[in-house]
Amino acid sequence: MTDDVDVLLEAVLSVGRGPELEGTLHRVVQTAADVADARYAALGIIGEDGRIAQFLTAGLSEEEIRAIGPYPRGRGLLGELIRHPVPLRLPDMSADPRSVGFPAHHPPMRSFLGVPLQVHGRPFGNLYLTDKRGGGEFSPHDQRLVEALASAASVAVENSRLYDEATLRERWARGNDEISRRVLEGDPPELVLDAVAQEAMQVAGADVAVLATVAVDQDDHLQVRSAHGPGTEGLVGTLAPLEGTFAAEAYAAGRPVVTHDAASDRRQTISFNPPSVVGPLAALPLGGPGRTSGVLTVGRRLGTPPFPRVVIDALAAFAAQAAVALELAERRHDAERLAVVRDRDRIARDLHDLAIQRLYATGLSLEGVGRRLQDRSDATADAERVGRAVTDLDETISLIRTTIRGLQPSTGTVRRVGLRARLVAEVDAASHALGFTPALHMAGPVDTLVPPPTADHLVAVLREALSNVARHAGAQRVGVELVAGDDVVLTVSDDGRGIPADARRSGLANLERRALELGGTLTVASARPGTTLCWRVPLDG
The missing domain is CATH 3.30.450.40 (GAF domain)
Structure with missing residues (x-):
């Protein structure tokens, strides 16, 4: 005994x-x-x-x-x-x-x-x-x-x-504080969403995390905004249909979808590659039913423990914060757009009420001088010069009126955002991660020549290229050039450490696939120092 x-x-x-x-x-x-x-x-x-x-x-x-x-x-x-x-x-x-x-x-x-x-x-x-x-x-x-x-x-x-639960709640609180700080400080949505995905992956003890929102131009697709973990390289910017996936179900229902074994489920994961390595998986909507703006998805390796209820609660809180960040960003964008419209309206009024009236008065005065000069036989040349000046003033007034019409907001449907504006926004967003603003140069009628599908690929390629530079290059200078002619050519160059010989190429492979889909090419040249990426696709004449 x-x-x-x-x-x-x-x-x-x-x-x-x-x-x-x-x-x-x-x-x-x-x-x-x-x-x-x-x-x-x-x-x-x-x-x-x-x-x-x-x-x-x-x-x-x-x-x-x-x-x-x-x-x-x-x-x-x-x-x-x-x-x-x-x-x-x-x-x-x-x-x-x-x-x-x-x-x-x-x-x-x-x-x-x-x-x-x-x-x-x-x-x-x-x-x-x-x-x-x-x-x-x-x-x-x-x-x-x-x-x-x-x-x-x-x-x-x-x-x-x-x-374990107390430790998890402590991590949850720290992550919540970090995300709240970014939201209240007005960080760009991309940085907030990236922070949400990272904190969610850490709190959940997950191996992968993907955050996707409804695509701007395709509301039946989700667009990946942030991706972390093995198998997610090159996913940012890619599209996934809103059907047949865990993310689609979470988006449609407006509530979490949780499984202990995603690999054996017929619903495929949103973008994990290969999906067979994912076991426990949770997909959480950003927002409630009827007002969902995206989905946060986290997964663990096959054979690992499922997500407990406290983890799902923490992930739901993070997803709610991501929804708030998107809502605030949209409201800020609306406020900025309204401020621009008001400023343009003021400029248009000033041009009409002040500049045009003064030019018109000056033109009338010059016409009077011209008529008097025409009565003098020795001032014919001067009269002709005054007449040409009056004509120039009329053309200037016409040009200003055209400018005023362009400044006034459109009363029709909202126009598609131009490629130039989208690329400027991508460069501006990348400046936060890089610590400086890349130099951007565009040549040719970019908004006119580049069709919308190619424009979407260009934006995704630029986003991924700048993300790679920020994460791996340690660069001090980055240059972005877009030229539209017979081909559209995007060149991203940096002065960083270059690509190691043994580096993984999954992200570059994704960019190359995008080029091949459009009949184009991708070339990457490594120098000492720096790397130059050239993405070229033909434009239909």
């Missing part, structure tokens, strides 16, 4: 040696295997859907785990303990009619002991032990030891869960 007490005391102390939940759970599994002298042990954490959401093992190597494939979800004997949470001890698993067998590459297992693990009287998971060392079966004594361990471990598990 004393030996059992010592064994249990040592086991409980081992389980409670660390505050983090993940580490505590792994110690529970290993300690259970040691107490019962089992070759293999596992802990199946029960998800909100009543199936196994996380499966931790002891006794299997990494190679064996990879060969077996996806973890079990709760069929057969494993599911029996979920449906009936009472201890289960079997001398031979294969002989039990509830057994469904093992997947390929699974090591053979014979004896079985299953014990439920409860926290605050509610099912938390189940301990599964197999293959008693020495070839025998698990005894009632082993069962009592594991039951006692499970009872004591529930306290450690609950403490670790509370610790």
Whole structure:
């Protein structure tokens, strides 16, 4: 009896040696295997859907785990303990009619002991032990030891869960403060959305995060505004249809869409590449039903724990802040546009009431002088010069009136924003990340010659190129040149460190695909110092 007490005391102390939940759970599994002298042990954490959401093992190597494939979800004997949470001890698993067998590459297992693990009287998971060392079966004594361990471990598990939740809420508060600061300081939407995606990925413990909003010119598509994590390089600016995706469902319903295994779901992820590596995934709308402006999507690697409720609550708060940032940016844009319209109206009035009237009066005076000069035979040349001056004044008045009409706001539908204005906006937005404003030069009738689809590609290419410079080049100067003629040519050059020979090219590959879709080319030249990117596509004559 004393030996059992010592064994249990040592086991409980081992389980409670660390505050983090993940580490505590792994110690529970290993300690259970040691107490019962089992070759293999596992802990199946029960998800909100009543199936196994996380499966931790002891006794299997990494190679064996990879060969077996996806973890079990709760069929057969494993599911029996979920449906009936009472201890289960079997001398031979294969002989039990509830057994469904093992997947390929699974090591053979014979004896079985299953014990439920409860926290605050509610099912938390189940301990599964197999293959008693020495070839025998698990005894009632082993069962009592594991039951006692499970009872004591529930306290450690609950403490670790509370610790993890407190840590997460602290990160949530810090992220919330950072995003709120950016919103209140009036940072550009791109910077706020980027901060939202980064903070969401950190708070959720996610591997990837993508934030997309409704495309300006295609309201049936989402456009990626920020992307972080492996497999997301070159995604900023790309479009995804508002159908058949988790993001589309979250956008349409105006509420979060959460799954523990996106890889096995027919709904594809918005843009993770390849989508098969994403397991737990959450897509959260920016705004509520009927007023959704975009979607925040985060994902974890396949086989990792699903997102708990507290994480979904934090992500929903971040998504709401992103919606507020977009709304404020739109209101600021409206206010700035109204200020410009008012200023143009004032200038138009001043031109009409002051400049034109003075020019008209000057023209009348000169006409009078011209008539008097015509009556003098020795002043014919002077009269002609005065006449030409009056003609010039008439042309100037006509030009000013044309300018006034251009300053007045259009009464028709809103015109599409010109490519020049969009490129200027991209350069201005990139200046915050670069720390300086790139030099921008445009030549040719850019707004007239470049069709809208090509213009959309150009904006996305420039955004990605400037983002790459800001993140990787360490440049002090950046030049952007756009020339429209038979071809449209976008050149982005910097004086940074250049592209390393072993650097990943996924972002550049995306830019090259855009060029190839339009029958064009992408060339990248590295110098010392600096890099020059040239994106060229033909224009239909």
